[in-house]
Amino acid sequence: xxxxxxVDGRLxxxxxxxxxxxAEALRGGAENTAVKVACGEGICGACSCLVAGExxxxxxxxxxxxxxxxxxxxxxxxxxxxxxxxxxxxxVQCGFCTPGMVVAVHSLSTDVPATEAGIRxxxxxxxxxxxxxxxxxxxxVAGLQRLRAGEP
Amino acid sequence: xxxxxxxxxRPQTPEMAVELLANLQGAAVIGGAxxxxxxxxGGRPSHLIDLCDAGLDRIGWRGHxxxxxxxxxxxxxxxxxxLSAPGLAAIMAxxxxxxxLPVAAQATLGGNLCTGVGSxxxxxxxYEAHAVLLGPDGERHAPIAPLRLHPGEIILSVELxxxxxxxxxxxxxxxxxxVGPALVTLAALVDGDQLRLAVSGIEAPARRLRDLEGxxxxxxxxxxxxxxxxxxxxxxxxxxxADYRRAMVGVLAERLLKELLPTExxxxx
Numbered sequence: 146x147x148x149x150x151x152v153d154g155r156l157x158x159x160x161x162x163x164x165x166x167x168a169e170a171l172r173g174g175a176e177n178t179a180v181k182v183a184c185g186e187g188i189c190g191a192c193s194c195l196v197a198g199e200x201x202x203x204x205x206x207x208x209x210x211x212x213x214x215x216x217x218x219x220x221x222x223x224x225x226x227x228x229x230x231x232x233x234x235x236x237v238q239c240g241f242c243t244p245g246m247v248v249a250v251h252s253l254s255t256d257v258p259a260t261e262a263g264i265r266x267x268x269x270x271x272x273x274x275x276x277x278x279x280x281x282x283x284x285x286v287a288g289l290q291r292l293r294a295g296e297p
Numbered sequence: 298x299x300x301x302x303x304x305x306x307r308p309q310t311p312e313m314a315v316e317l318l319a320n321l322q323g324a325a326v327i328g329g330a331x332x333x334x335x336x337x338x339g340g341r342p343s344h345l346i347d348l349c350d351a352g353l354d355r356i357g358w359r360g361h362x363x364x365x366x367x368x369x370x371x372x373x374x375x376x377x378x379x380l381s382a383p384g385l386a387a388i389m390a391x392x393x394x395x396x397x398l399p400v401a402a403q404a405t406l407g408g409n410l411c412t413g414v415g416s417x418x419x420x421x422x423x424y425e426a427h428a429v430l431l432g433p434d435g436e437r438h439a440p441i442a443p444l445r446l447h448p449g450e451i452i453l454s455v456e457l458x459x460x461x462x463x464x465x466x467x468x469x470x471x472x473x474x475x476v477g478p479a480l481v482t483l484a485a486l487v488d489g490d491q492l493r494l495a496v497s498g499i500e501a502p503a504r505r506l507r508d509l510e511g512x513x514x515x516x517x518x519x520x521x522x523x524x525x526x527x528x529x530x531x532x533x534x535x536x537x538x539a540d541y542r543r544a545m546v547g548v549l550a551e552r553l554l555k556e557l558l559p560t561e562x563x564x565x566x
Contacts, residue, residue: 146305163305164345166334186335186475187400200399205335207327207345211303269475270398 150214153221154176167211168192168203171218179220179244193245193252194218200252202270210225219244222251226296227288234239234284238275245271251292259289309349311453317346319433319449326451329354331476332412341552343345353407353453356380363458366430367407371395374406387420387484391468400476410444410467412478413461418442420468420501422495424457443502464488467557469500469549470498474535480537481548483525487513487557498533499542520559522540522550 148161151174159174171177171194181191185204192203195217196210222228227250228243230236237243249271250264257267264285265278273281302327306321308314318324323343327333333342353366356377363379374392376382381389394416395401409415410428418441432450439445441455466486470479479498486493489514497503509528516524526547531539 146303151304162303164303164343165343187331187403188476190399201403205331205400207305207330207334207347209307209345210330210347210349226327255551257461266397268397269539270400274305 146209147214148174148208149212149215150175152216153179153218160207163209164197166202166204166207167194167196167208167216169176170205170208171216176207177218177220179218179223181241181242182270188247188270188272189242189244190245190268193271195221195248195249195252200249217248217251219247222247225251225288226291227251227285229294230288230291231281231284234287235280236276236282238273242271242273242275246273246281246285246289250288251281253289256295257289259286259293261286264289274284303341304343304344305347307350309350309352310559311348311351311353311451314346314348314351314451315449318451322347328407329370329400329403329405331400332408343436348407348451349499355356361458363424364452364454364456364458365406368405369407369451370402371404371409372401375401382459382462384460384462384466384486384488385424387423387468389418390482391416391420391470392489394470395476398475404476408456410441410452410455410534411446416470416479416482416497418466418473419497421455421457422497422503422505423466423484423486423493424459426455426457428455429453433529440490440505442497450535453487460486461488465557467553469553471545471549478536481542481545481549483546483553485550485553487559494525496529496546498527499546501532510539513558518551518554521554522547527548 146163149158157175158183161170161174166184168180171180180203182204183189187205188204194203197214229249257263264282321344325333325342326346348368353368355366369491371392409417428441430450431453468484470482472479481499482497484495492513494506526543533539
């Protein structure tokens with residue numbers, strides 16, 4: 146089936162099976178490797194992306210439900226304050242969960258406090274197997290604060 | 298990447314969904330799709346019939362029953378004003394479990410029931426809930442535990458009796474992963490000195506513990522928890538042994554009853 150969406154600011158059109166997940170469409174159809182697939186069950190959050198501003202787990206989200214929508218992957222935020230803060234705080238080790246973490250922080254609404262407790266609760270759907278979370282959470286807090294301060 | 302021959306359909310009405318289901322081999326109906334696309338679903342369906350535009354996401358009254366549409370998401374359940382009464386807190390507690398996770402905006406009530414071990418089943422059983430189904434032979438009502446769909450049927454909604462506005466209810470569950478099936482879910486409702494109890498996950502199918510229900514007697518909370526652990530018939534599977542489940546339902550029962558009981562009853566014991 147022909148699939149189309151605006152992905153990271155670019156109009157993408159490709160052939161995608163009707164029963165594909167969004168992560169499969171983005172990686173296999175749109176060749177966007179900013180979306181990582183780890184658990185494939187909607188648990189780890191590595192495949193997090195935004196569909197019309199709403200965070201979803203791409204591995205369990207139907208590709209065609211996102212047809213024609215604006216989709217943002219970590220590639221949209223690669224040069225942003227959250228990604229920089231994660232690197233500076235030592236929040237990246239193997240890096241596989243990092244794209245999902247960056248997207249997740251960018252998706253947080255203003256009622257999520259930019260504190261350690263707030264971030265730990267809000268990022269419960271994003272798992273990391275390497276860092277032990279200390280640097281990652283510190284980086285996410287700093288990144289969210291910088292994002293809200295309007296840092297480009 | 299799955300087969301290119303697969304198709305995706307988004308019917309605008311439940312009747313159209315039933316017709317598609319009757320005519321497409323290997324098709325599956327999806328509400329949130331969290332199971333159909335994830336590895337937990339056990340195999341990708343050939344075609345997807347997505348109910349997201351079929352108008353099944355409404356919550357409202359149908360006579361004396363509160364009707365909750367099958368594609369109502371956990372997040373919408375959590376936020377709907379009709380479900381904010383203390384007597385319905387058990388449903389809110391389970392829906393709230395998913396709150397910080399993106400899956401909360403995707404996982405649906407219907408999907409939760411279809412898993413057979415859904416954690417919403419126990420709280421819904423407290424309110425005598427039944428499912429409203431639509432199939433080739435029309436609409437029918439069916440129990441939610443066990444929920445047995447005939448070939449070609451879809452879930453339209455779940456209807457329940459909210460009961461007294463003075464009631465208090467709650468729910469506790471234990472699970473291995475944030476979105477995986479619960480090993481044990483225990484729901485309870487206290488209305489005056491009357492008690493209702495239901496379990497899911499620990500038994501197959503989920504059920505009300507009617508033998509224990511009735512008037513709250515002079516037993517202590519710990520004794521009640523022991524009685525609950527005694528009457529359940531735990532299953533034994535890869536997620537947890539029967540002994541572990543039995544022990545855990547006792548722990549959850551004690552926590553839940555302490556939370557729900559009026560102070561004067563709690564202090565007696």
